[in-house]
Structure formats: C-alpha cells, structure tokens
Amino acid sequence: MARAWVFGDDLDTDQIVPGRYAPFMVGQDRFHTYAFCDARPDFAKDVREGDVLVGGENFGCGSSREYAVAALKKHGIGGIVAKSFARIFFRNCVNLGIPVVEAPDPLAVVRDADEVTLDLAAGLLRAPRGDVQLRPVPAFARQILTAGGVVAYLREHGDFPSVS
Amino acid sequence: MGGPTLAELILSRVSGRDVRAGELVIAPVSRVMVHDSVIDAVMSGLRALGREKVWDTSRVCVFVDHAAPAPTPVVADSHRVLRGWVRDQGIATFYDAGEGVCHQIMVEEGYCEPGTVIVGSDSHSNSYGAVGTFGAGMGATDIAVALALGRTWLRVPASIKVTFTGRPRRGVTIKDAIMRVVREIGTDGARYACVEFHGAGELPQGDRITLAGMTTEMGAKAGIVVGTPEAPEWLRPSADAAYVREVTVDLSTLEPQIAIPPRVDQVSDVSEARGIPVDVVFLGSCTNGRVVDMRQAAEVLRGRRIHPRVRLEVVPSSRRQFEDAMADGTLGVLSAAGAVIGTSGCGPCLGRTGGVLAGEEVCFSTANRNYRGRMGSPDASIYLGSPYVAAVAALTGVIDDPRPYLDASDAALDALVARRREERGDRGAASARSGDRARELVAAMPLRSEPWVVGMEVED
Numbered sequence: 001m002a003r004a005w006v007f008g009d010d011l012d013t014d015q016i017v018p019g020r021y022a023p024f025m026v027g028q029d030r031f032h033t034y035a036f037c038d039a040r041p042d043f044a045k046d047v048r049e050g051d052v053l054v055g056g057e058n059f060g061c062g063s064s065r066e067y068a069v070a071a072l073k074k075h076g077i078g079g080i081v082a083k084s085f086a087r088i089f090f091r092n093c094v095n096l097g098i099p100v101v102e103a104p105d106p107l108a109v110v111r112d113a114d115e116v117t118l119d120l121a122a123g124l125l126r127a128p129r130g131d132v133q134l135r136p137v138p139a140f141a142r143q144i145l146t147a148g149g150v151v152a153y154l155r156e157h158g159d160f161p162s163v164s
Numbered sequence: 165m166g167g168p169t170l171a172e173l174i175l176s177r178v179s180g181r182d183v184r185a186g187e188l189v190i191a192p193v194s195r196v197m198v199h200d201s202v203i204d205a206v207m208s209g210l211r212a213l214g215r216e217k218v219w220d221t222s223r224v225c226v227f228v229d230h231a232a233p234a235p236t237p238v239v240a241d242s243h244r245v246l247r248g249w250v251r252d253q254g255i256a257t258f259y260d261a262g263e264g265v266c267h268q269i270m271v272e273e274g275y276c277e278p279g280t281v282i283v284g285s286d287s288h289s290n291s292y293g294a295v296g297t298f299g300a301g302m303g304a305t306d307i308a309v310a311l312a313l314g315r316t317w318l319r320v321p322a323s324i325k326v327t328f329t330g331r332p333r334r335g336v337t338i339k340d341a342i343m344r345v346v347r348e349i350g351t352d353g354a355r356y357a358c359v360e361f362h363g364a365g366e367l368p369q370g371d372r373i374t375l376a377g378m379t380t381e382m383g384a385k386a387g388i389v390v391g392t393p394e395a396p397e398w399l400r401p402s403a404d405a406a407y408v409r410e411v412t413v414d415l416s417t418l419e420p421q422i423a424i425p426p427r428v429d430q431v432s433d434v435s436e437a438r439g440i441p442v443d444v445v446f447l448g449s450c451t452n453g454r455v456v457d458m459r460q461a462a463e464v465l466r467g468r469r470i471h472p473r474v475r476l477e478v479v480p481s482s483r484r485q486f487e488d489a490m491a492d493g494t495l496g497v498l499s500a501a502g503a504v505i506g507t508s509g510c511g512p513c514l515g516r517t518g519g520v521l522a523g524e525e526v527c528f529s530t531a532n533r534n535y536r537g538r539m540g541s542p543d544a545s546i547y548l549g550s551p552y553v554a555a556v557a558a559l560t561g562v563i564d565d566p567r568p569y570l571d572a573s574d575a576a577l578d579a580l581v582a583r584r585r586e587e588r589g590d591r592g593a594a595s596a597r598s599g600d601r602a603r604e605l606v607a608a609m610p611l612r613s614e615p616w617v618v619g620m621e622v623e624d
C-alpha cells in the first residue's frame with residue numbers, strides 16, 4: 001500500500017524544489033529534503049517509498065530542472081498519475097525511470113492521503129473510492145522505463161529504442 | 165495532407181525522412197547548450213553512460229550564468245568543477261560569469277544555425293527559434309545523452325500559428341504582444357507544440373528572442389519565427405500546412421499588458437492594474453535585458469530619480485548588450501536615476517543572485533516568470549511586463565500605463581509623477597493592497613472554458 005499525495009492543476013517545478021534549493025546551492029545530499037517545502041511542508045518528512053503523486057492538468061510545468069524529478073526519485077516515488085504532464089517533466093521522469101501515467105480525471109477519484117496501489121501491469125491506480133483507469137504508456141517510453149531509465153537503456157543497448 | 169510546418173520541415177531535414185506531427189524521430193543536434201545550474205547532473209549523466217568525452221567538442225557551448233558570480237561557496241565549488249570539466253573536455257566555447265545569459269549569447273554570437281536542432285539544459289532554449297532554429301529545453305540526463313551521442317529523440321510537435329498584423333503604437337512593445345498571446349493560449353495551451361510566429365520575421369533579432377523564448381511559458385516544445393533574415397530560403401512553412409490552432413494579434417490596437425502573480429497567463433491590460441504599488445523593479449533576463457529594453461527604460465527615466473522607496477535593478481543580458489548600453493549612455497542614465505547595474509547574466513530572474521525578494525515584497529519584472537518563490541521569498545509577488553511599464557513603476561512606485569509618460573513635457577511629467585506618488589502613499593511593504601487588487605483582477609478574468617489540448621500523446 002502506498003499513500004497518494006494529491007495536487008491540483010499546473011503544479012510547477014518551482015513547487016517541487018524551489019530554485020534556491022538546487023543541489024548546487026544546498027548540496028547533492030540535501031536538495032531532496034526541500035521537496036514541496038513551500039507547497040506541502042509535511043511532504044519531505046512524511047513521504048514513504050512507493051508513494052504516488054496524483055495531479056490534474058499540466059503536472060510539472062515550468063523550469064526544466066531535472067533535480068525536481070531527482071528529488072522525487074530520491075524519495076522513492078513509485079509513480080505519478082495526472083490528467084496530463086508538462087513535456088520536459090515527462091521526459092525527465094521517463095529518463096530517470098519514474099513511471100508517469102496519464103488518466104482521464106484522477107482527481108475525481110483520489111483524495112489526498114488515500115491508500116492506493118499503482119498497478120501498471122493492469123493499467124490501474126487502485127484507490128478507496130474506485131479504480132482509476134490509466135492510459136497506456138507509449139512503447140518508446142515503456143522500453144526506457146522497463147530498463148530503469150534512459151541511462152540504463154543506453155548502457156544496455158548502446159542506442160535509443162527504434163522509432164519505427 | 166497539407167505541406168509541412170516549420171517544425172516538420174526542420175525535423176524531416178535533420179532526420180532524413182519525411183515526418184509529420186506525432187511521429188518520433190531520432191534527430192542529430194547541431195549544438196548542445198549547457199549551463200551552470202545543472203552541470204553536476206550532466207557530468208554524472210555522462211559518467212553513468214560510460215562516456216569519457218562529448219561527441220564533438222566544437223559543438224558544445226557552456227555557460228556560467230544562472231548563479232554568477234558565485235553567491236555561495238557551494239556554488240563556487242560547482243563552478244570550479246565546471247571549469248575543470250570544460251578544460252579536460254577541450255570545449256572551446258565557454259562563457260564564464262559575467263558574459264551574459266546563455267540564450268542571448270547563443271543567438272547574438274551566431275551559434276544557432278537556422279534549420280537545425282539545438283538542445284539546451286534550460287527551458288528557455290526555445291529562444292533559438294528567433295533565428296529559425298528548432299531549440300528545445302531538456303533535462304540534465306537528456307542533455308548528457310545528447311552530449312554523448314550528438315542525437316536526441318523527439319516527437320514531432322504539432323504547431324500553433326500565431327500571426328501578428330499591424331504595428332504597435334508608441335509605448336507598446338513586442339513583450340506586450342507575446343503576453344497577449346500567453347493570455348490567449350494559457351500556460352499549457354501550447355503543450356508539446358511548436359509555436360510558429362508569422363508576421364514577425366522583420367523584427368529586430370532581440371524582439372524575436374522575446375517571442376521565441378516566451379513560448380516556454382505556454383508549455384511549447386519550440387517556438388520558431390518564420391521568415392527571419394538569418395533563415396535559408398528552404399525554411400518556409402507550406403502555405404497549406406496544418407495547424408492545431410491559429411491566433412492572430414493586431415498589434416495596432418494592442419494595449420500594454422501585465423501578468424498578475426503568480427501565473428504568467430493571468431494577463432490584463434495595464435490600465436486595469438493601475439496604481440498597484442511596487443517595492444522592487446527588475447529590468448533584465450533573456451526576455452528583456454537587451455540594449456533596446458534598457459533604452460526604453462531610459463526614455464522614461466532620463467534626468468529623473470526613481471521613487472525613494474523603490475529599488476531598481478538593471479541586469480544586461482550579455483556583455484555585448486552591456487557595452488552597447490554603456491557606449492550610448494543608456495547605463496549612465498539608468499544609474500543616475502538610481503538603478504543598481506548588475507552583472508550580465510540571469511541575475512535576480514530566478515532568485516539566486518542579485519537582489520532577491522523579501523517576504524511581502526512586490527516586484528515588477530521584465531522577465532518571463534512570476535511563480536511563487538521565483539525571485540526569492542515565496543511570500544513575494546511578481547508582476548511581469550514591458551521595460552516601459554517597469555521604468556514607470558520605478559519612477560512612480562506604482563504600476564501604470566506608460567504611454568502618458570512618453571513624450572510628455574517636463575511639467576506635465578512632474579505633475580503626473582507627483583500625483584501617482586501621492587496616491588501610492590508612503591507605507592511600508594506594498595503587498596497587502598496589491599494582493600487585494602491582484603485577487604480582484606484575477607477574479608474578473610474570464611475563465612478559459614476548455615484548456616487547449618494539443619498533440620496526441622505525452623511521450624515528449
């Protein structure tokens with residue numbers, strides 16, 4: 001079981017890790033402790049490995065800072081389910097191996113602090129008020145996620161997955 | 165099927181096959197841009213990939229601009245490591261602290277070859293579309309991969325066509341035009357898309373950087389200006405190209421625009437926000453830190469002092485812009501007015517160096533982002549707009565329509581400034597009143613009924 005952390009629309013990467021807490025400002029070992037420090041001060045303290053972030057439209061918009069995603073990775077986030085994702089954020093998650101999955105309207109079903117299970121194989125986010133149907137992850141991204149991220153994929157295969 | 169958009173043209177050409185929106189391509193890049201903020205992650209990405217060297221040392225541009233000069237020992241260490249890496253790699257194109265913002269230098273020094281793909285470690289790498297380059301911002305790992313392979317993967321974006329007609333009236337700038345577009349499209353309306361600008365090819369290069377760079381604020385993958393003098397003949401979208409959306413802005417009727425915190429797409433005519441007091445004015449960034457922008461501010465401030473309760477920080481976007489503004493006396497005018505002139509670079513735009521904002525402070529900025537906490541305290545608020553509005557805010561202490569200030573007689577200007585200062589009053593931090601006004605303004609804004617969803621998938 002994991003906990004759902006629910007956010008609204010247009011969650012920007014400044015909310016995930018404010019620029020003033022970039023790794024090179026506070027150190028590689030500390031920046032993740034500032035995750036959501038303005039928006040959700042309880043997050044860094046209470047988050048557990050495998051927890052799932054749930055959002056609305058345009059999750060992860062704003063600055064391209066990959067360390068926002070790296071901070072989530074360090075906290076062991078099991079996946080992110082949102083109505084839609086900002087593209088750089090989406091790429092960063094795929095590259096670092098965090099499953100990012102679209103669903104038509106997850107906020108209608110999932111409440112903050114719900115106990116949830118992210119079942120990627122079944123394409124479902126199981127939640128107390130019902131299951132959220134997940135959109136299939138595109139093949140290209142799936143191959144990279146399965147390898148654990150783009151670095152692992154390239155180390156294994158030497159080049160990108162085929163595009164055609 | 166219609167002919168290609170600019171994005172389709174460029175990505176077809178570089179990938180060697182005819183592709184359309186939605187298809188995946190593996191695209192060779194003509195350059196990779198890396199800046200100081202993310203260098204640690206980029207280097208460890210390269211290491212993790214098992215690569216000692218970048219694929220081509222002549223095609224990598226490295227900048228120290230985001231926190232420059234180093235504000236803390238940790239940053240200084242990171243810069244030191246970066247310099248060592250640049251030396252070890254043998255990368256010749258290196259701009260150290262004080263040379264300016266990466267995007268400004270990439271464009272003005274001619275590193276952006278039109279019709280090619282450039283990826284950068286910064287989200288405003290879209291700026292390269294100012295000269296017809298497909299520029300896209302990416303995260304550190306993507307950049308490491310591009311540095312290792314000289315290639316990147318991309319989903320060919322659908323395109324939005326933005327057409328400008330007419331000429332702006334005096335006191336109205338291209339910043340107002342792009343904010344009008346953001347107002348229309350919203351912060352996610354161009355998600356995954358390429359914003360193609362028509363009717364802007366003849367604009368000065370700096371104005372085109374303002375346009376292309378701010379497509380990031382609409383979620384775009386790229387923003388490209390059609391018909392620039394730099395672009396080769398083949399780089400023209402087909403007359404029957406397919407666009408997912410078209411927006412036309414008549415510049416001749418455009419009013420000065422401002423963005424209300426904390427969203428870039430909460431945009432209103434400046435006249436509606438008249439009287440909002442400010443504590444700090446920032447003139448700079450890759451969006452509006454060029455000599456033309458400083459000249460516009462100087463037009464308002466020449467021979468005058470800024471409001472005694474306002475701090476004005478001016479940060480030229482590059483050394484070239486700094487020197488041009490010095491040579492023609494613009495910086496002298498701004499300094500005499502009370503401006504602090506900062507080191508060329510990103511400066512306060514992202515709250516790392518220069519004058520960061522205290523809680524409750526209200527800033528008027530010519531940059532491109534006003535998120536909570538962007539320029540310092542999360543309790544500060546940031547309005548965005550043109551250099552003209554910025555200069556008026558510095559002079560009077562309030563947001564106002566800049567047009568009555570331009571070309572006014574000395575006596576009329578004195579009277580106007582005195583009236584505005586009187587209205588502002590002399591209280592301390594301005595945010596209580598401005599916060600109320602901001603809420604009123606935002607409440608009065610029409611809701612966009614449906615977010616514009618562009619593109620088919622979220623793969624990129």
Ligand code: SF4
Pocket residue numbers: 230265266267286288448449450451509510513514531532
């Ligand atoms: S000036 Fe601001 S927006 Fe431009 S690259 Fe620097 S931090 Fe980013």
